[in-house]
Amino acid sequence: MSSKLNDPSVGQSPLKNKIGSVFLPVRDIGQAREWYSRILGFNPADAEIIAGHLCPLPMEGTGLILDTMPMWGGAEEGGAPSISTPAFMFLTDDLEASYKFMQENDVTLVTEIMYEQWFVIQDPDGNKLMVAKE
Incomplete structure (x- = not known):
């Protein structure tokens, strides 16, 4: 079975073969930042909360962003799944x-x-x- 990824007849994708960041749904951005700083060993002050709902964590490699996800169920009772x-x-x-x-x-x-x-x-x-x- 041939792979279309190696097939020269398939056009080049404009997407990079690289993951930038992973979003993680949380309900309380401040509490989540504190918990992740404890288990990953960084200072919570090094992880800025942006726009009240996003918190990129200081990571090596692929990024991890805590997000209350207001557009994806976070504004509803119980928060995002x-x-x-x-x-x-x-x-x-x-x-x-x-x-x-x-x-x-x-x-x-x-x-x-x-x-x-x-x-x-x-x-x-x-x-x-x-x-x-x-």
Whole structure:
């Protein structure tokens, strides 16, 4: 089976083969910024809240933006829907230490360490997030 990505008869896409940022739905932007700063180890003051609903986090590589998503259900009762299946992963060099850190910080653990490779946590907004060995 041939891939259309390598087919010279298919025109070039103007899109880059690169993810700029991932948006994460949250209900309270200030509380979410505090929680993520604690688990990722940055100063909350280094993550500016923009327009009352966006908060780009200081990340290496692909960006992560907390967003109350007023245009996508955030203005409705209950807010925008949480991500119920991990859509991205945080990387770690020490999976066991990361798991213990989450336990010590009262982070909701969805799974135990699986296959010695990853585990899943849940943020206060119900988003499921994977932590994986790099």
